[in-house]
Amino acid sequence: MATHTLFLIPGDGIGTEIMAEVEKIIAWTNSEGLTDFATDQGLAGGAAYDRHQVAITEEDVAKAKAADAVIFGAVGGPKWDDVPYEHRPEAALLRLRKELSVFANLRPAICYPALAGASALKRELVEGLDILIVRELTGGVYFGEPKEIVDLPNGQKRAVDTQVYETYEIDRIARVAFDLARTRKGLVHSADKKNVMKSGVLWDEVVRSVAKDYPDVQFQHILADNAAMQLVRNPKQFDVMVTDNLFGDILSDAAAMLTGSLGMLPSASLGAPDPATGKRKAFYEPVHGSAPDIAGKGVANPIAMIASFAMALRYSFGMTELAGKVEAAIAGVLGDGLRTADIGEDNRRTVGTQEMGAAILGKL
Amino acid sequence: MATHTLFLIPGDGIGTEIMAEVEKIIAWTNSEGLTDFATDQGLAGGAAYDRHQVAITEEDVAKAKAADAVIFGAVGGPKWDDVPYEHRPEAALLRLRKELSVFANLRPAICYPALAGASALKRELVEGLDILIVRELTGGVYFGEPKEIVDLPNGQKRAVDTQVYETYEIDRIARVAFDLARTRKGLVHSADKKNVMKSGVLWDEVVRSVAKDYPDVQFQHILADNAAMQLVRNPKQFDVMVTDNLFGDILSDAAAMLTGSLGMLPSASLGAPDPATGKRKAFYEPVHGSAPDIAGKGVANPIAMIASFAMALRYSFGMTELAGKVEAAIAGVLGDGLRTADIGEDNRRTVGTQEMGAAILGKL
Ligand SMILES: CC(C)[C@H](C(=O)O)[C@@H](O)C(=O)O
Ligand SMILES: CC(C)[C@H](C(=O)O)[C@@H](O)C(=O)O
Numbered sequence: 018m019a020t021h022t023l024f025l026i027p028g029d030g031i032g033t034e035i036m037a038e039v040e041k042i043i044a045w046t047n048s049e050g051l052t053d054f055a056t057d058q059g060l061a062g063g064a065a066y067d068r069h070q071v072a073i074t075e076e077d078v079a080k081a082k083a084a085d086a087v088i089f090g091a092v093g094g095p096k097w098d099d100v101p102y103e104h105r106p107e108a109a110l111l112r113l114r115k116e117l118s119v120f121a122n123l124r125p126a127i128c129y130p131a132l133a134g135a136s137a138l139k140r141e142l143v144e145g146l147d148i149l150i151v152r153e154l155t156g157g158v159y160f161g162e163p164k165e166i167v168d169l170p171n172g173q174k175r176a177v178d179t180q181v182y183e184t185y186e187i188d189r190i191a192r193v194a195f196d197l198a199r200t201r202k203g204l205v206h207s208a209d210k211k212n213v214m215k216s217g218v219l220w221d222e223v224v225r226s227v228a229k230d231y232p233d234v235q236f237q238h239i240l241a242d243n244a245a246m247q248l249v250r251n252p253k254q255f256d257v258m259v260t261d262n263l264f265g266d267i268l269s270d271a272a273a274m275l276t277g278s279l280g281m282l283p284s285a286s287l288g289a290p291d292p293a294t295g296k297r298k299a300f301y302e303p304v305h306g307s308a309p310d311i312a313g314k315g316v317a318n319p320i321a322m323i324a325s326f327a328m329a330l331r332y333s334f335g336m337t338e339l340a341g342k343v344e345a346a347i348a349g350v351l352g353d354g355l356r357t358a359d360i361g362e363d364n365r366r367t368v369g370t371q372e373m374g375a376a377i378l379g380k381l
Numbered sequence: 382m383a384t385h386t387l388f389l390i391p392g393d394g395i396g397t398e399i400m401a402e403v404e405k406i407i408a409w410t411n412s413e414g415l416t417d418f419a420t421d422q423g424l425a426g427g428a429a430y431d432r433h434q435v436a437i438t439e440e441d442v443a444k445a446k447a448a449d450a451v452i453f454g455a456v457g458g459p460k461w462d463d464v465p466y467e468h469r470p471e472a473a474l475l476r477l478r479k480e481l482s483v484f485a486n487l488r489p490a491i492c493y494p495a496l497a498g499a500s501a502l503k504r505e506l507v508e509g510l511d512i513l514i515v516r517e518l519t520g521g522v523y524f525g526e527p528k529e530i531v532d533l534p535n536g537q538k539r540a541v542d543t544q545v546y547e548t549y550e551i552d553r554i555a556r557v558a559f560d561l562a563r564t565r566k567g568l569v570h571s572a573d574k575k576n577v578m579k580s581g582v583l584w585d586e587v588v589r590s591v592a593k594d595y596p597d598v599q600f601q602h603i604l605a606d607n608a609a610m611q612l613v614r615n616p617k618q619f620d621v622m623v624t625d626n627l628f629g630d631i632l633s634d635a636a637a638m639l640t641g642s643l644g645m646l647p648s649a650s651l652g653a654p655d656p657a658t659g660k661r662k663a664f665y666e667p668v669h670g671s672a673p674d675i676a677g678k679g680v681a682n683p684i685a686m687i688a689s690f691a692m693a694l695r696y697s698f699g700m701t702e703l704a705g706k707v708e709a710a711i712a713g714v715l716g717d718g719l720r721t722a723d724i725g726e727d728n729r730r731t732v733g734t735q736e737m738g739a740a741i742l743g744k745l
Contacts, residue, residue, distance in 0.1 A: 107576045137502050137613055158522075158544065159577050166579050173548035176583035180522065180544065184537035210627070212471045213523050215530050219540035245635040246643075249501050249613065263574070267631060271609040279610075 019055030021334060024084035026077070029063040029097075029106060030307025031317035031370075032090025038319035038374030039088060039326045042343070045378060051339055052330075057084070061113070062092025062106030062307075072109035078116055082298070086333040087113065088326060089302040094309035106307075114154050117298040119286035120186065121193040122154040122265065123328075124304060126252075126272035129281060131351040135360055136277030138252070148255045148272055149201065151194040152265025154286055156186045157216070159262045182216045182261065187223035189289065194259035195231040204235045204256035208244040208264055220261065241268065248272055273304050280305055280318035280359040281347075283325035285332050299333045301325040311358075315369045318357035320347055323377060346380035383419030385698060388448035390441070393427040393461075393470060394671025395681035395734075396454025402683035402738030403452060403690045406707070409742060415703055416694075421448070425477070426456025426470030426671070436473035442480055450697040451477065451664045452690060455671035470671075478518050481662040483650035484550065485557040486518040486629065487692075488668060490616075490636035493645060495715040499724055500641030502616070512619045512636050513565065515558040516629025518650055520550045521580070523626045546580045546625065551587035553653065558623035559595040568599045568620035572608040572628055584625065605632065612636055637668050644669055644682035644723040645711075647689035649696050663697045665689040675722075679733045682721035684711055687741060710744035 023043070027036035046052040059077035066072060072092075081087045092106035100106075113119075128136065128146035136143045161179030169175055191207070198205045207224040211217035221238060228236040239247065241264045247254060248268065252275050260268060273282050282305070288298035303321030311317055324347060331340035350373065356365045357373055368376070387407070391400035410416040423429075423441035430436060436456075445451045456470035464470075477483075492500065492510035500507040525543030533539055555571070562569045571588040575581035585602060592600040603611065605628045611618060612632065616639050624632060637646050646669070652662035667685030675681055688711060695704035714737065720729045721737050732740070 102582065105576065111577065137506050137615070139501060139503060142501050161541070164579050166583050169547070174583055175545060175547045176578075176580040177525070178544040178578045178580050180542040181539060183533070183539045210630070212469065213475065214540075214542045215528050216540040216542050218466065219530055219538055242630045242634040245609065245631045246638040249635055249638045251501070263627075264631075266574070266606045267609045267628075270606040271613055271635060274610040274613045 020053040021055070021085045022083070023054050023056045023329070024059060024081050024087045025056055026059045026061045026081070026087060026089045027064075028061050028090040028092040028307060029094050030091055030309045030312040032092070032307055034312070034315065034317050034370045035303070035319040035322035036088070036090045038370060039322055041374060041378055042323060042326060042381070045381065046339065052336070061089070061109035063094055063097040065109060066097060066100055066104055066106070070104065072104050072106055073112055078112065081113055082116060085296070086329045087117070087300045088329060089113070089300060090322065091303065091305065091307035093307050094312070096309070111159065113300060114286060115160060117300055118155055118288045119298055119300045120153060120155040120289070121190055121287045122152040123197070123285045123287070124150040124152060124265075124269040124273065125282060126150065126269070126276050127278065127282065128276040129278050129348065129351055132277045132281070132360055134277070136275060138275055142252065143275060143277065146252055146276055148252060149197060149257045150265060150269040150272055151190065151197065151257060151259040152269055153186065153190045153261050156182055157262035180214070180216050180263070182219060184219070184223055187220050188227060191224045191227040191259055193287070194257050195227060195234050198234045198257040199231070202256040203233065204237070206237045206239050206244070206255055206258045208239050208241045208258055208260040208268060210241050212240060216261070224259065244268055245271060248275060269304070278360070280357065281320045281324065283321050283328050285325070285328040287332060299329065301329045315371065316358045317370050318359050319370050319374045320357075323347065323374070342381060343377075346377045349380045350376045384417040385419070385449045386447070387418050387420045387693070388423060388445050388451045389420055390423045390425045390445070390451060390453045392425050392454040392456040392671060393458050394455055394673045394676040396456070396671055398676070398679065398681050398734050399667070399683040399686035400452070400454045402734060403686055405738060405742060406687060406690060406745070409745065410703065416700070425453070425473035427458055427461040429473060430461060430464055430468055430470070434468065436468050436470055437476055442476065445477055446480060446662070449660070450693045451481070452693060453477070453664060453666040454686065455667065455669065457671050458673035458676070460673075475523065477664060478650060479524060481664055482519055482652045483662055483664045484517060484519040484653070485554055485651045486516040487561070487649045487651070488514040488516060488629075488633040488637065489646060490514065490633070490640050491642065491646065492640040493642050493712065493715055496641045496645070496724055498641070500639060502639055506616065507639060507641065510616055510640055512616060513561060513621045514629060514633040514636055515554065515561065515621060515623040516633055517550065517554045517625050518629075520546055521626035544578070544580050544627070546583060548583070548587055551584050552591060555588045555591040555623055557651070558621050559591060559598050562598045562621040563595070566620040567597065568601070570601045570603050570608070570619055570622045572603050572605045572622055572624040572632065574605050576604060580625070588623065608632055609635060612639060633668070642724070644721065645684045645688065647685050647692050649689070649692040651696060663693065665693045679735065680722045681734050682723050683734050683738045684721075687711065687738070706745060710741045713744045714740040
């Protein structure tokens, strides 16, 4: 029996193409005896809807929960714009996050040296950039109730979403951020809108009390709107930024785009360690989406997907060295001048998805 | 009796210094017979708290409601970090927005040609940038109830904020955006998170139905997280962006910072026209804050404050020509090479608040 199980969910759009490159890497690490992964595949998003008329089947949810790690591609596309709200592609993602209780979403925004010129920001502002956004992923306005649209007597409608946070939810995500800061530059920014939101007041209160347990880590509060500004003005002032589900969604996207490396950025979503086994549920996915416009053309950049697999090696299986090797292989092919179309520059060789995947495997 | 009344609220920090420059311009337009403004002054934020232990007095709220336009500086500063939540400086701003029902917050993000080099973005991405963010200002999560922190039986706390939007609130702000787009490049983006928020679903539904009344204006939906990305990647793709209170807060700050002209950007917050008189309540303030670190030093940039007064001339009093003159005077002194410290460049003359104000007045 294999030591570890991976549940692969390619999803929609470019998801299938980029997942295929990860599968090749898994086949290689298994064949070299570096890993002993058993893999299974599931459907999510439009792919699941087309087959089963739901965003994800109960069976696939159960498989995701049973696996040691879920490797996820991307979901969505214009084809499914009009499916019923509860079956829209994104529902699969939200369901999996909630069912796996992967509350800690780690979104690194790294500027690959070879790509510093590709950023919209001036080179000197992003060269060497390495921010880690720690986003709360299973609470806040994404899941709070009531969440509804009601008909009013006057013929109009009222829509309601509810942002809810309890102490323990803030406490545990703050600890993830401070723990990670210890392995990095030792600085945590916490972003909220405590000047207008009660959830921001509680967020700040709890994060500050967690900060007291980490006297060796520097702590700084920042308002979320100012965080958006400062990310644009001078992103290198940040190391780790912890924030709620909604602010994390927006700020991490802005941070990712700053790097010029959007097609390269992975993410990890982690649950709490099981008290008995110490294992934590985990979900890995690229930061970019399903890119329906280029799907099926063989031009998608597989790097973010492969880097997500590297995160799985590190965070789910403690294979730090192998993870580092995969990351070094990625940096290596970029250093060699290989580019996919999304990061294309003049006088660089532009390659397709498979060629990029093969080059990374070649380096390994 | 004066034709129009202005209620000036300098507020805290640099608010007083920059408002003084506006007062000089008002004195001049009055003395030239170009305007007939009667002005009165009030306190808000820390300044009001220090004197009256509230963020704003009932008397000043009443005066703001009675005035034809409110000209507001900025509030807040570390001195008042620990005042009770309901009296914190920001409470004055939220109270005034709500009491005046100024639901339409217009936040232009313009890159002054003379400052294209000051942006964190590459010059070619921001040169000529002219975006107008139309932010809903009196609804959403800023004001929805319940908004509370409750003690739980287990000793923890639960914080709740509520995002609420009704059809009419979305309809009226959308119309403001489409009307303004007609006077500009004719393109409206509407940003929401309809993939996770029911208020986003209603927002999109209502904006789309308003769009049908404006067949001459191009309409484009965008997810708020993608909007943050696209603002960084290629801001010139936008003309008018309409969005809710919270997304508007964050996206408009990011957009303002992009321009490199943060100390230069004004804003206007407008109410609905009174059915009887056609007049609308209005509130003008710079986008930047109270900048406590440089307060009292005479170095603050008064341009955003003066440009906010120009917006008042245009939107509250229909004095388009005079507004244009004030704006031209600002562009003129910048063209002459005058800079305050915040926009300082090598080999430019750096001047203080009063000198900059005087130079603009000189151009008039
Ligand atoms: C697809 C969507 C539901 C999702 C989110 O809002 O969380 C995405 O934007 C993300 O950041 O993973
Ligand atoms: C000061 C604060 C309450 C305010 C807001 O969040 O609206 C500010 O950030 C703004 O954008 O005007």
